[in-house]
Amino acid sequence: MTVTLREPPALPPALRRPIGTTAALAAVVVVVLAVRYSGDVAASSLDNWARGAVDRLLPQPGPAALLVDVVGAPLVTLALVGLLAAVCLALGRRRLAVVAVASVVLTGAATTLLKPVIGRTIHGGYLSYPSGHTAAATLLALVVALLAVDLLRVGGLPGVLVIVAAAGAAGATMAWSQVALGAHYPTDTIGGFGTAMAVVPATALAIDRLAGRRRGPRRSPPVGDPYHGDVVGAVEAGRPVPSHRCRGCDSVDVVQVVDLGSQPGADYFPPVSTPGDDPRWPLELWLCRRCTLVQLGPVEPQLPEPPLAIESATSLAHAETSVRDLVRDHPDLAGATVVEFDSHHGGSWLPHLLAAGCRPVADGERAHLVVDVHGLAHEPAIGRSLAQRVERLAPGGLLVLEFHHLLPLLVENQFDTVRHGHWSYLSLGALSRLAAPLGLAVAAVRPVSLFGGSLRVMLRHTGANGLEADGSVTAVLDDEAAAGVADPERLAGLHAAAQRSAGTLHDYLVAQRVDGRTVLGYGAPSKAPVLLDVSRVGPDLLPFTVDAAPGKHGRRIPGAAVPIRPVDDLRAARPDVVLVLTWDIVDEVISVLEADGGWGAEYLVPMPEPHLVTPSVGAVQSP
Ligand SMILES: [Zn+2]
Structure with missing residues (x-):
């Protein structure tokens, strides 16, 4: 295909x-x-x-x-x-x-x-x-x-x-x-x-x-998968796919930089009972040479993403501490009006903001605080979505955006973070360039550890009081420039790094099977399908994984077809090695599984390179 x-x-x-x-x-x-x-x-x-x-x-x-x-x-x-x-x-x-x-x-x-x-x-x-x-x-x-x-x-x-x-x-x-x-x-x-x-x-x-x-019979989606959209319609009907324009600035000056092959939808977990030939679409990273936004290519699978996941303890705690930090840094927010844009993950900040004294505004009204926590990446046309957020911002107000940061994705080879449904991979540089025409500039930025490395960015109207950008902005921009987040060749290097890391993971799992050691998974995050597919890992190497979300039990990771079971099944199976698919919350995973003393398992963490963590001795080693 x-x-x-x-x-x-x-x-x-x-x-x-x-x-x-x-x-x-x-x-x-x-x-x-x-x-x-x-x-x-x-x-x-x-x-x-x-x-x-x-x-x-x-x-x-x-x-x-x-x-x-x-x-x-x-x-x-x-x-x-x-x-x-x-x-x-x-x-x-x-x-x-x-x-x-x-x-x-x-x-x-x-x-x-x-x-x-x-x-x-x-x-x-x-x-x-x-x-x-x-x-x-x-x-x-x-x-x-x-x-x-x-x-x-x-x-x-x-x-x-x-x-x-x-x-x-x-x-x-x-x-x-x-x-x-x-x-x-x-x-x-x-x-x-x-x-x-x-x-x-x-x-x-x-x-x-x-x-x-000539492409042959169209592959029917599983019953009950109402995916749609012009582009998917074109793919399924054998019509050519439209050419690509930047999702941020609409420029046609976009180039493909990474090709992760044909990948299944990331956040739709089919029931174990359905046959495993999941629909796939090309998963590619493109770079806009005008605004430097890194983004998915023209093919837009639109699988339903039913909210099966539950927020991790790490994520819930993050929401609370983020609001506490925000209110501490901006005392003027006490009593301010607030709008939060819905997000798939990251946890809602709204209850904490209201508890801190903020007031909600009516639909369509402007607010002094506009918050989007990990929502923007889910918007296919990020330029338009950013404009919608800016429209809700009252003069002199504060726009707070938090998103997974392209810098750690690139530097730490987090290739599994690239997935269908996450349309853009923001850098501070790209965000600044997209915000400028909307009359906004970055006032401050805070790197946070959520999801393997995120960025919280505070933006204000250009010319507003207190817009003096603090040193954090130039520090992050300098780091981004040094890492080459807008350099097509540097970005293209992600492909080879992904292949190398995936090969290491695959070979390690094969060696474990040969040695008669059992490996089972923890977590069924939306990044698991890409990690397992690129690493060529199926149920033969990973018989099942477990997840805390009951909605995912009885389902499987798309593509890899690894079944998802309750966490207690992992404890009962006592595998020699636990492959931590939710590697961004590895500390939380280990503390949960080791709470009652554990059974002496080693933890295999796939990022930035596959490595073992042995909690009993706290040692870290390469497999
Ligand atoms: Zn662009």
Whole structure:
């Protein structure tokens, strides 16, 4: 599936309707002119006027017209199409290469067959409508333009304009040479131009449709999985996936930096009773070169994420201490109005804020304190979602955002944090760049340990009192720059690091099985599917994992198909090694399992590199 998904469409989906309409209009023009000039043996008044205009504009065509004429000679056109197809193949545009070759055959056939049918002649017997030379030049320009808009990711109206302008310029140049050399009536060249304008887009649409069908039967999602969305619809129906724009600033200057392969949905745990062939989508990190936001690519699986998880003790305690710190640092918040945006995890701060004296505001009203704790990453269009938060902020108010930080993700190789449903991986630099156009700037920042390394960022309106950013801001920005969080090559290094770490984990589990030692898991977090899949770990190496959330019992990790059971099952099984899948709360896990003295298990922590923790001696060692 991954391979076919990446095969770029011959005609980008956004351009299908406008270019398809243009092609239909071109076909109508070809037919109308054909009917009008059928059987004619002389120039029409329109042709005479056009010829006169060409002669007045460029009275001495000379060798330039002959040179242009050569491009339209059948053998030269074929050679150029062959070259163009080779370039398309080299750039991975297989479909466009097929379009180039098929279009030249179809356009050649159309002009050759139409000529005797229409029967229009010039110079006493030469069949002239439509002009094959003009069709050839237009065709070549169309294929080059389609390649250019795909490579440069030019969508919408600019894309249409590029294609029509390229075809128009090439067609007009060839038309001029044909008319100047007296080879065709001007209206013949319009017919030739129209033929290519109709045939090339129609061929591209047909190739895209055929390529989509060739993908084989669509895989049905498990019953009761109402996933939807235009992009998933496109994937399932075999239609090409739209090109990608930055989720933060809408720029098209985005590049893929990490490819974690085809991965299942992260936070939907199928019942153990359903067969294990879970739907998968490409999981890729992209970097926006304008705002430096690191984000998921264009494919958007939208699996339901029912709230099965329960907040860890670590997370609940974090909410309480975070609010205490916030109120201590900002005494003005006592009695202030507050809005909290809903979040999937991280624990709500609202009860603690209300207990500290803050007051809730009515729906839609602005508040002096706007809080989003680990919510933004779940918003596919983070730019728009950030604007919604800013809209709720009263003048002089404080916007507090907390999110998993890209810096530890990169430095500590937390590749399993990259998962479907977490659309963006924020750095302070990217957030600053996205906040600036909204009139906000970062006032202070606090690195916090939640989820393996998060960042709490305080933002205020630019120019507001007290906006003097404290030293924490430049310190984090400096750390980010040193780590290369906006450097495509540094980010790309995450792939190799993930493969190495995953290989170590896999080999260790195999060695344990060979030695007859049992390994069972703790936790079924949303990052487990990626970790286990990249590490090629299934029930053969990890017979089951356990989780404190009753809603996950009787279900399994998607993809890896490792069953999820109650925590007591782990205690009863007394494995030699516990693989801590919720590695970000490893201390909490160990204290829970060792509360009654434990059974002498070792704890295998997969991040930043797989390592063993032996609680009895407190030792840490590499497996
Ligand atoms: Zn951007």
